[in-house]
Amino acid sequence: MKFRPLHDRVVVRRIEEDAKTSGGIIIPDSAKEKPQQGEIVAVGPGARNEKGELVALDVKAGDRVVFGKWSGTEVKIDGEDLLIMKESDIMGILEGSKSSKKAA
Incomplete structure (x- = not known):
């Protein structure tokens, strides 16, 4: 990817949730909500504080x-x-959930 976010911005890829409940019920696309979890793809260099110093971000690519x-x-x-x-x-x-794919 040839995109670098500026300042304190990050690029996130949504992680799709399972389309089936643990009880085996299939959830149709129209009933799904947008996932609120994602994987960081790219991060900016950080924001500047009041003194003009660069403050690094707490997140990194892969989180x-x-x-x-x-x-x-x-x-x-x-x-x-x-x-x-x-x-x-x-x-x-x-924390501790690096892989978004489950073993089959």
């Missing part, structure tokens, strides 16, 4: 994060739907 339902701006980069949002829109990092 799984939780964000607000209406956070970010949806964009299409290289044919992929992504979100660009400020670091402050991210509510937290999901």
Whole structure:
């Protein structure tokens, strides 16, 4: 990807949730809500504080994060739907869940 976000912005790829409940009920697309979890694809260099010093971001590429339902701006980069949002829109990092795919 040839896109670098500026300042304290991050690029997030939504992580799609399962289309089937644990009881085996298939959820149709019209009943699904947009996922509020994603994987950080790229991060900006950071924001500047009042003294003009660069403050690095707490997130890095590859982190799984939780964000607000209406956070970010949806964009299409290289044919992929992504979100660009400020670091402050991210509510937290999901620890210990690096792989979003389950073993079959």
